[in-house]
Amino acid sequence: MSDAADALIEHCREAGQRITGPRRIIANVVVKSDDHPDVSEIYRRVTAIDPGISLSTVYRTLKIFAATGLVERHSFAGGRVRIEPASEVHHDHLIDIASGAVIEFRSDEIERLQALVARELGFELTGHRLVLYGRPLVRTLRRARKP
Amino acid sequence: MSDAADALIEHCREAGQRITGPRRIIANVVVKSDDHPDVSEIYRRVTAIDPGISLSTVYRTLKIFAATGLVERHSFAGGRVRIEPASEVHHDHLIDIASGAVIEFRSDEIERLQALVARELGFELTGHRLVLYGRPLVRTLRRARKP
DNA sequence: CTATTTAATGAGAATCGTTTGCAAATGCAT
């Protein structure tokens, strides 16, 4: 149905995996999830389409997609893993502690400094995990002054 | 026995907690743990001193210490929580993917940029989590060239 | 120092997210 989902299953096939009904559905659900859902939320969305698909299959399939680099698994605060379709450009996340919303951002400056710091410590940076937590700034509303 | 451990139990007392044998021992183990051990490692070290102390007590006590700000709980990659005594100055961590060793570092530049990024997104930065993963640079050994 | 009060402990059961074993179902190459 979606082009991105097709790409997903195509990668799967190339990796020698069979294209099954459950995998098609899970791929579709994942690619249109821009809200970093956890696995049980994915399961909810998947079973809304086909109630017969099991939680095990969702877990297994997500693991395969992740191994193939098609899906990213984040572990923000709180036990459960959150899922997002792999994106072209790397980004990090800010979590709104008021609403729990996940906001994406990218800072080339920070990326650069991370590599630099690692180098200074005698390491080649191979990966990193950056999560910011923030409270929404109370935007001072412009309004009529009391008379 | 240790001054830092004394500070820990003193804080405990001020927080209205009882100073018990297990807590003294756990405090001592924690303050001299500079290697970010996980809870079962702490348990191992604690029971080496007093084999009667239970895992539940270790978990409970660490939670209390964390709530009082005396201990920090990190969740690096891999399920289990890692423990370190709270330090005066904030720092982040780099993990040597070759050995698993945890190296501490501090980058004022990165800290500053994080706050800036958050502000630009409309948030006041309240916390963050930064972990770098790196492979040790092969230090090119100076050695005799082949003749 | 002893009695009283109350919080802390140890042992184990419970929980939660995730993984695994296995028989039945299905994809896919022939």
Next chain:
DNA sequence: ATGCATTTGCAAACGATTCTCATTAAATAG
């Protein structure tokens, strides 16, 4: 369509952490 390997659903197993509750021990008052 046939045959075989892979995938599935189900339930049981798992590992880390938390909880329950009867027992023990710290603090405090006498």
